[in-house]
Amino acid sequence: MDASKIAEIVRETLRNQKLLEEESEAASSPSTSVSSPVSSGAKSGRAAVLVEPRRLEIREFPLRAIGPDEILVKVEACGVCGTDVHCYKSDPFGLAPNVLGHEGTGEVIEIGADVAMDSVGKPVKVGDKIVTSLLEVSPDCLIAKYNPAKSNLSDDLKVYGLLPDEPNNHFNGYFAEYLIIRPGSSFFVVNDMSVDLRCLIEPAAVVCHALERAKSCGGNRLNFRSRIVVQGCGPIGLLMIAVLRTHGVNNIIALDGNPNRLEMARSLGADETINYKEYAGVDEIAEKVKSLTKGLGAHWGFQVTGVPVAHANLYKMIRRGGGICEVGHFVDGGECAINPHRDICSKEITLVGSWVYNSFEYPNAYHFLQRAERIGLPVSSIITHKFPLDQIDEAFQVNLRQEGVKVVVEA
Incomplete structure (x- = not known):
């Protein structure tokens, strides 16, 4: 190797050393506490x-x-x-x-x-x-x-x-x-994630939290063979259906009064839909639910309407030993009347509330949405x-x- 080649290598080495020193000084110098x-x-x-x-x-x-x-x-x-x-x-x-x-x-x-x-x-x-x-x-x-x-x-x-x-x-x-x-x-x-999916992460966290609340009750009521009623097909209700389907539930009944929302519920995983406006009252609706659940009623119900009377009605659709998760009341919408003997005690109903979510459930919601799209929801x-x-x-x-x-x- 001739002298000129050696000199070129030395110059390049010195240049690189100078750059490293400048980067080090920049990293160690005090940062401004406020950016403009x-x-x-x-x-x-x-x-x-x-x-x-x-x-x-x-x-x-x-x-x-x-x-x-x-x-x-x-x-x-x-x-x-x-x-x-x-x-x-x-x-x-x-x-x-x-x-x-x-x-x-x-x-x-x-x-x-x-x-x-x-x-x-x-x-x-x-x-x-x-x-x-x-x-x-x-x-x-x-x-x-x-x-x-x-x-x-x-x-x-x-x-x-x-x-x-x-x-x-x-x-x-x-x-x-x-x-x-x-x-x-x-x-x-x-x-x-697309901007649309990103806008759904927060409501998805709500339904992921509700699912975990229901699962926390133990038993085997949330599995592949469970028969679930989701009452209310607004955004949270529809996402509730999607998270249940993504979780592996195969028998989901959607209940609402809007035909377009019920159609969307089917696309997101509901197997059966009930338009409550086509029935004379809650007793007829409950009989319809029983006809879809081997005459026994649903294993579990998710109440997602925010309407107090809807909460009271849901008890009639749940089988003995079943459960209800109340998701829909994020503001005080009023009161409703239930019969503690018929609705809760004699059925040994498990009732849980679901309130918002925790921060650590956001990643869960993120993966739920990705998985839902992957399986075609x-x-x-x-x-x-x-x-x-x-x-x-x-x-x-x-x-x-x-x-x-x-x-x-x-x-």
Whole structure:
């Protein structure tokens, strides 16, 4: 090897060493604790503010700089949940003025210096698609402290879209162009899912949690041969049918009064459908259920309507030794009358409630949706309407008129 070749190798080695030193200095130098919104090119954004019951206003707010443990997300879309509709109608939680929307997803456009991974340890970077789950509950909450698996029952439970407005942060819900993920939040990178499926992860977590609640009762009532009634074929009811079918249940009866929803229920795994409007009353409906279940009634029922009388009716469709999971009442819809002797005691009915979900159930929901599509269940077809943010009022009206199934607002 001649001298010129040796000199070239030495120069290349020195250049590489210098680059390594520069990278090392950059990594070890103090990071700025706050990143500027200028880096994303956005200085303000619009949000749909629930000003008072039945009144939404599109307002523009300045985008503040995010902190070292926050993330700025460009919202892509968000489903309209039944809870959003209840808030729209009557503001039952007293949150107005605030920005609703919790079934959302978007793209990361800024990351605080201290954020490196999502809630399951997956690296997160600008450009990633994410969904959010629950915010961390207060360390003073005794329920979460002594039973972390029940943190969903904390009085301190917080979800984006169900948070009060803040003077320095108006982007607390997904019915906006931006969302700021705050410290203590659980969030997940979901790059390999379509935007439609990402909008369904939150409601899918609801039904995954309900399934686990029913399974927690033991016995053999949820298996391949189980005969299950799902009462109510709105978005949650339809996803409940899909998760049961994906779980291996082969005998599912869907009960609703909307023919289009019952048809969709069949496509998502229901074997039989019952339109309650075609029957004189609950006794006739119960006899129809018994005729489909060897004369005994269903092993298990999932009540997903949010209508109190529907809860009372479901007992009549369940066999002795069966069970019911109440999923539908996320707000106080009133009371209903049951007969403790006939409905519960003499049948030894097992009754469980299902409330929201836990953050760790999000990955379960994610895999459920992927598996459902893989076996041919068209879960994305639940989304029937899409509206831009400017038309969010019409999105809510379509939902109130029950003209579609899942309505989505795109930012």
